[in-house]
Amino acid sequence: MTGLYDHLFRSVGPSALNFVSGYQAYLRQLRQTQFLPREELRRRQEERLKLLCEYAFRHVPLFKKLGGTPDFGDPVELPILSKSVLRRHLRLAISEREARMHRRRGLTSGTSGAPLEFWTDRRSDGLRLAARYLFDEWIGLPFGSRIARIVARPNRFSRLLANELRIPLDSVNSKTAAGVLERIFRFQPEGIIGQPYSLGLLAEAKTNIRPNFSKTLHCIVATAETLLESERAAIEKTFECRLYNRYGLREISGYVAQECRAQEGLHVNVGHVMVEIVDNGHAAADGKPGKIIITDLHNRVMPFIRYDTEDVGVLSNGPCSCGVTWPLLKIIQGRQSDYVIIKDGARVPLSIFVDSFLHSFAGRIAQVQFVQRREGFTIVRIVPEKRFTPDDMVKVRDYFSRLLSRFDLELVHDLPVAKSGKRPLLIRETRDQTTL
Numbered sequence: 001m002t003g004l005y006d007h008l009f010r011s012v013g014p015s016a017l018n019f020v021s022g023y024q025a026y027l028r029q030l031r032q033t034q035f036l037p038r039e040e041l042r043r044r045q046e047e048r049l050k051l052l053c054e055y056a057f058r059h060v061p062l063f064k065k066l067g068g069t070p071d072f073g074d075p076v077e078l079p080i081l082s083k084s085v086l087r088r089h090l091r092l093a094i095s096e097r098e099a100r101m102h103r104r105r106g107l108t109s110g111t112s113g114a115p116l117e118f119w120t121d122r123r124s125d126g127l128r129l130a131a132r133y134l135f136d137e138w139i140g141l142p143f144g145s146r147i148a149r150i151v152a153r154p155n156r157f158s159r160l161l162a163n164e165l166r167i168p169l170d171s172v173n174s175k176t177a178a179g180v181l182e183r184i185f186r187f188q189p190e191g192i193i194g195q196p197y198s199l200g201l202l203a204e205a206k207t208n209i210r211p212n213f214s215k216t217l218h219c220i221v222a223t224a225e226t227l228l229e230s231e232r233a234a235i236e237k238t239f240e241c242r243l244y245n246r247y248g249l250r251e252i253s254g255y256v257a258q259e260c261r262a263q264e265g266l267h268v269n270v271g272h273v274m275v276e277i278v279d280n281g282h283a284a285a286d287g288k289p290g291k292i293i294i295t296d297l298h299n300r301v302m303p304f305i306r307y308d309t310e311d312v313g314v315l316s317n318g319p320c321s322c323g324v325t326w327p328l329l330k331i332i333q334g335r336q337s338d339y340v341i342i343k344d345g346a347r348v349p350l351s352i353f354v355d356s357f358l359h360s361f362a363g364r365i366a367q368v369q370f371v372q373r374r375e376g377f378t379i380v381r382i383v384p385e386k387r388f389t390p391d392d393m394v395k396v397r398d399y400f401s402r403l404l405s406r407f408d409l410e411l412v413h414d415l416p417v418a419k420s421g422k423r424p425l426l427i428r429e430t431r432d433q434t435t436l
Contacts, residue, residue, distance in 0.1 A: 006163065010144035013163070017129070026130035030271050034134075034324045038317065041325065045274050048297045049075065049305075055095075056303040062092040063305070075276060076283060080293060081307045083116050087366075090117055098301045107359060108250050114367040114383075115358045118251040124272075124298040131255035131269050138260045138322075139219050139244050141191045146216070148184040150194030152355050165189065170356060172198045175346035177205035192239075193221040193246075196231050197339070197349045203238040221246050221258075247329065252296045252304060257329045262321045265328030272298060275329065276306070277315040287330070289314050340370060340378055340426075343405050350425050357399065364388045365396075369415045373429045377406045384411055 018024045033041065056063045066079045086093055094103075102123055108116040133143055141147065148165045150172060165187040172180050172194075181202050184192065192199070199222060220239060222232070223246040236243045246258040247266050256273055257266035268275045274297060276283060277290040284290035292311045296304040314330040339347045350370060357368060367383035380400060384392075393409070400407050416427075 006144060006146065010142075013144055021126040021129055023126040023129040023133070026127045026271075027133055030130055030134045030269075033271055034267075034326060036325060038325055038327075041270050045270055045297065049274060049295060052295070052297060052300070052303060053078065053305060055300055056305060059095045059097040060093065060303055061096065062089050063303070065089070065092060075274070075295070075306060078306050080278070080281075081305060083114075083308065083310065086116060086118070087114070094119055094302050095300055103301050106250055107362065115354075115362070116251060117362075118304075119302040120251070120253050121299040121301040123300075124253055127272055127298055128253045128255060131272055135246065135255060135258040136191075138258065139191075139221070139242070140261075141218065145190040145218075146188060147191045147193060148187055148189040149192075150198045167194075169195070169198065170348070172201060173342075173346035173348045174201055174204075175344055177201040178209055181205045181209065188216040190216055190218045191221065192217070193223060195224045195349070196222045196227045196235075197225060199235050199243075200231055201347075203235045206238045217241055219244060223248060249294070249309060252294055252307070253299070256294065260320065260322045260324060264320050264322075265316060265330045267320065267324050267326040268315075268329055270326050272296070275315060275327070277313060284315070287314060287316055292329075340372070340404070342403050348403075353403070354425060360399065361392065361396065364392050367415055369425060369427065371427045371429060378404055379408050379410055381410045381412050381415060383413065383415060 014024065033044075053063075062085075066081075066085075098121075102121055103119045104122050106118050106120060108118070136142070136145065144163050146163055146165075148167065150167045150169055152169045165184065167180055167184070184202075192202075194202075199220060217239060219241050220235060220243045222235075222243060227243075227245045232243050232245075242261075242263075244259045244263070245266060246255070248254045248256050252273060255269055256275070257268045259266050274295040276293040276295075277288070278284060278293050279288065279290035289312055292309045292313045294304065294307050294309055296307070316328045316330050318328065319325075320328060339349050340353065342348050353370070354368060358365060364385050364387050365382055366385050369381040371379040371381060373379065382396065393411075397409060400409070
């Protein structure tokens, strides 16, 4: 039955999905542009950027407030857009012209302790899907491939609509990994996609069980967090297949960059985004690290123009042996998950706590931070919003009572800033040192 379903899905799925999204036209464009000369790619991006800026400075109040001009000769003439500015001026960041039917609300995972509410442009759904399918093609996963995907919020119809098994992120921890892995391989996936931490837990579980997976599993994709080379090596060795790194952001509609089979860097999706590397306010030299600044070239509902991702990377214009001319994002440093130990002794990534917790109390809690002073005891620091009430405090305490054996809550006006300039999600304190 599985083989028959795969055949039917691959036969009918593309037309059905194209009917609702129009992704196939975008996919043809991306396939063509991936081999264009760099100068042509840059010219097309600048044309698109100019149109976006002209629109934003006319119809989005925030850009009038920030200053700058839509008639620019270089992107660095425009201000950098920070998460803090967007949080303070969310209403001003939304276009006054676009109809509500074009908007889709979202919330970042808040891995730095504070989520960002944002709105994406539904009209770019086709382009987002096209980027996903191109990235999948690069690593040998054609449309309709059976994929086990670890996600924050699974769609109950994912098997029907995407031929995927979607595993809830909060169901994967050190205690449950073996059971999750057995479920995945009963599905017989050709690919597995998930966060490095979750993939690492599955790899650990694999050493204790030996499911028959080698006939189907083709590759693994790591996303959402920083992938360390040591993690890559361990996961590849355990599962006996290649692991590819993918970089995306929810607020930029997902698919920003990914490795090809040559694995010489992550190719930037120039059809969707413009990526800059900035050091001390200026463009970093080729091959030098700096802040990753991204412009979403297709979101008119809430334009992200020169958006500070708070990640650090290195951009290289050197060629890739695969032939794709899109620039290479060589290194990504930043979003890396840590974990806490919950009641049953399982290790759970903090990103899961933050994602679920902040969504549950959206509009009432602005930021959260965890302080671990000794094993098994956690202090949860909370920065409340104005709407936060004593009843909310009771609900918060009840929320964590179901997860943590020993904890305490602290209401604070602000969270400490580390030397890096970020507010860490987890602080580990010992008697002789404090680690930020």
